[in-house]
Amino acid sequence: MKIDTILAQAGSRRDPITGAISMPIHPSAAFQHPSLGQSTGFDYSRTSNPTRLALEESMAALEGGVAAFAFSSGLAALDAVFRLFSPGDTIAVTEDLYGGTYRLLEKFSRFRNLDFLYLDSSDTGAVAGALDQPRVKGLFVESPSNPFLKIADLDALGKITRERGVLFIADNTFLTPVLCRPLDFGADITVYSATKYLGGHNDLIAGLAVAGTKELGEKLAFIQNATGAILGPFESWLLLRSLKTLALRLKKHEENAAIIASFLNGHNSVKKLYYPGLPTDLGHAVLARQSSGFGAMISLEVDSRARVEHILASVKVFMFAESLGAPESLVTFPLVQTHADMDPAALERLGLNDHLLRLSIGLEDPADLLADLDAVLA
Numbered sequence: 472m473k474i475d476t477i478l479a480q481a482g483s484r485r486d487p488i489t490g491a492i493s494m495p496i497h498p499s500a501a502f503q504h505p506s507l508g509q510s511t512g513f514d515y516s517r518t519s520n521p522t523r524l525a526l527e528e529s530m531a532a533l534e535g536g537v538a539a540f541a542f543s544s545g546l547a548a549l550d551a552v553f554r555l556f557s558p559g560d561t562i563a564v565t566e567d568l569y570g571g572t573y574r575l576l577e578k579f580s581r582f583r584n585l586d587f588l589y590l591d592s593s594d595t596g597a598v599a600g601a602l603d604q605p606r607v608k609g610l611f612v613e614s615p616s617n618p619f620l621k622i623a624d625l626d627a628l629g630k631i632t633r634e635r636g637v638l639f640i641a642d643n644t645f646l647t648p649v650l651c652r653p654l655d656f657g658a659d660i661t662v663y664s665a666t667k668y669l670g671g672h673n674d675l676i677a678g679l680a681v682a683g684t685k686e687l688g689e690k691l692a693f694i695q696n697a698t699g700a701i702l703g704p705f706e707s708w709l710l711l712r713s714l715k716t717l718a719l720r721l722k723k724h725e726e727n728a729a730i731i732a733s734f735l736n737g738h739n740s741v742k743k744l745y746y747p748g749l750p751t752d753l754g755h756a757v758l759a760r761q762s763s764g765f766g767a768m769i770s771l772e773v774d775s776r777a778r779v780e781h782i783l784a785s786v787k788v789f790m791f792a793e794s795l796g797a798p799e800s801l802v803t804f805p806l807v808q809t810h811a812d813m814d815p816a817a818l819e820r821l822g823l824n825d826h827l828l829r830l831s832i833g834l835e836d837p838a839d840l841l842a843d844l845d846a847v848l849a
C-alpha cells in the first residue's frame with residue numbers, strides 16, 4: 472500500500488468486535504490467559520500492548536521495516552539501539568548531532584565500554600576510512616544533521632556498511648518516512664524522536680526504532696522488554712492519530728520553509744544559512760536523490776550575539792523554545808539549549824557558536840512568519 476493510505480488508516484480495522492475506526496486505547500497492564508500455556512497474544516503491557524502494537528505495526532509498514540518499537544522518548548529508543556553493541560565496540564557517529572544523543576553516548580554508553588568516533592558523515596570517504604578499522608562495528612548517522620543540516624549519502628553508506636558487515640543506524644527524525652526511508656538505502660535500523668514531526672503537535676514525548684530484519688527485531692524486542700522504556704497506551708494512541716495527518720503537515724511545513732529560506736538567503740544580517748532545500752547547499756543534490764523533500768529545519772548564523780539576544784526576546788510569531796516539528800514555529804539557540812552538554816572542544820571543532828540559531832518552521836501563514844523575521848533582523 473502507498474504511504475498516504477497507510478497513514479490515513481493507521482490503527483484502523485483492528486477491532487473486529489466493535490468495528491472501531493479509531494484504534495481503542497487499552498490501558499490494561501495484564502491480560503487474562505484463556506488457560507495454561509495459552510495467550511491472547513498479549514500477556515503484560517511492558518512486553519506488548521494492543522494500542523502500542525497498532526502504532527508499531529503502522530510504523531514498520533510506513534518504513535518498509537520488519538518490526539517497530541515505540542519507546543517513552545527518542546532518547547530511550549536510542550539507548551535501546553546502542554545496547555545492541557558489545558563492550559569493546561567502536562561506533563562511528565555523525566559529529567554534529569543532537570546534543571542529548573551526544574550526552575547519552577558520552578556520559579552513559581561509555582560506561583558499557585563502547586567507544587565513539589565522531590566524523591562528518593556527509594564525507595563518504597571519511598566514513599569509509601573509519602569503517603576500515605576492525606574495531607568499528609557500527610555507523611550512526613543523523614541526516615540532516617543537527618544543527619548544520621548536513622546530508623549523508625545513505626545509498627553509498629549502505630553499500631560501505633554492508634561490505635564491511637557494520638550495523639548502520641539512521642536517525643531520520645527531521646525527514647520522517649514520508650520524505651525518506653533509510654532502510655530502502657541499506658540502513659539496518661531507523662530511529663526517531665517521535666516527539667517531533669511524527670507526533671507533530673508539541674504535546675507528546677515518544678521515540679521509535681524500526682528494524683530492517685527479523686533478527687534485529689527480535690533483539691530490540693528483548694531489549695525493550697528487559698529495560699522497559701515503553702510508550703504508554705494513551706501516548707501510543709495520540710501518536711497513531713497524529714500519523715494520519717503527517718503527509719499533509721509535512722507538505723505545508725516544507726512550503727513555508729522554502730519561503731523563509733529564500734527570504735533569509737542573502738539577507739544582510741544573516742552571515743551563513745543552512746538549508747538543504749537551497750540549490751546552492753552542499754547537501755542539496757544528495758538529498759534530492761534520496762528524499763522526496765527537504766524538510767523544514769533551517770539554521771542560520773546572524774551577525775552578532777546581540778542580534779541573537781534581540782531575536783530571542785523580540786519574536787512575536789516564532790517562539791523561543793527547544794524542540795521542532797510542531798505546528799508552532801520555534802527558534803532555538805543550540806549553544807545553550809540542544810547542545811549545552813556537548814564539550815567545548817567539540818563545539819569549537821564544529822563551529823557551533825553563539826551566533827547560530829535553528830528554526831523549526833511551523834504551519835502558520837508564511838506572511839506572518841516573514842513579518843516576524845523581517846522585524847527582528849532589520
Ligand SMILES: Cc1ncc(COP(=O)(O)O)c(C=O)c1O
Pocket residue numbers: 544545546547569571572613617642644645663664665666676677678794
Ligand atoms: C534528531 C533527534 N534525535 C533524537 C532526539 C531525542 O528525542 P526525545 O527528545 O524525544 O528524547 C532529538 C530531540 O531533540 C532529536 O532532535
